[in-house]
Amino acid sequence: MTTEYWRWTESRWTSPDIDWKKADIITAGVDIGSVSSQTVVMCDGELYCYSNMRTGSDSPDSARRATDWALEGTGMKIEDIHYIIGTGYGRVNVPFAHRSITEIACHARGANFMYGPTVKTVLDMGGQDCKAIKCDERGKVTTFLMNDKCAAGTGRGMEVFANLLAIPINDVGELSLSVEAEPEPVSSTCVIFAKSEATGLLRQGWAKNKVLAAYCSAMAHRVYTLLVRIDVEKDFGITGGIAKNIGVVSRLEKELGLKALPAKYDTQIAGGIGAALFAKALVEKSRKAA
């Protein structure tokens, strides 16, 4: 049996302080990404519960499973939720969603909630794309750039390296920082080139942590070039799975000369939070009209 080093930790959470039965508006955001799926449920704009799990091959099924898991043990049913918005790659494949909104708008809004209204630049490093977003103090997008053409600078690229080096993906960041001197980065334009380059370096006798360091800095440089295009402004926040990789984040901070805001929540749920907040605004709008 082979060990799957790329496997990251799935999680779910419920707020102990909120009684959903007393909530006026219950909304949910279902973010079906290429790698991970999240369902976030919010009561009156407060985070109530969420789930974060891997996306299967079937998007509607992943949406259903993520939502069931988020609601597990809460006594809430899908019918109790007033409005559900789907987002992410699989947003049109959420059968129980009332509407879909692009992940760009959702991530900006989610980051605004997670990092506060001062956040101006959001970098979302997802499973198969990387988004650089600038937003205003209300979390509305003012500039965006999305790179989904190739895996360089994405979680998928990191999975490839975790598997290549047989290092569990959760340990990659820490380990990459354990090098004595920072090595030259590998190719930052393509994961496949980077992988073959890394294979060569391993043959030359490079230690695993040194190869990881070379890849993490290549990835940091890759997203740095995207951020430069849109002109980074303070404050700066990172969302998505790679935000959990300290090896990439710290190297990016160094290259930018700017510290990322500390994450108070699971960085992978930003899109789901944004979608749930959009849903809340839509419910309020329709109630006002009625």
Next chain:
Amino acid sequence: MLNLIKRLIISHSYIANYGYTDGSGDWYIIVDSDKCDGCGKCVDVCPVNVLEVITDDYDDLVVSIRAEHKKSIKYDCGPCIPVSGERDCKCEQVCEPGAIKHSW
């Protein structure tokens, strides 16, 4: 005038970069949603049918790049922006407010 006030109050503007960075450079079509009024003239003149008018997340009509072209605009925009020869970018020329640009 009313339209302008309406736009200032209700609509929400942003700059969208559609495209990608690869080993050969930056290839983006840049749309300023504040200037774009969704008239669709650029859609009509594009010989490759790269563009389309969509309703965005903030319920505004704005021009966007068709999904099937997003990862190949370097080549798809070739007829108007050839590697050698004159640049004759029809969508940029026809856009009166100057809302659409190419990064190369």
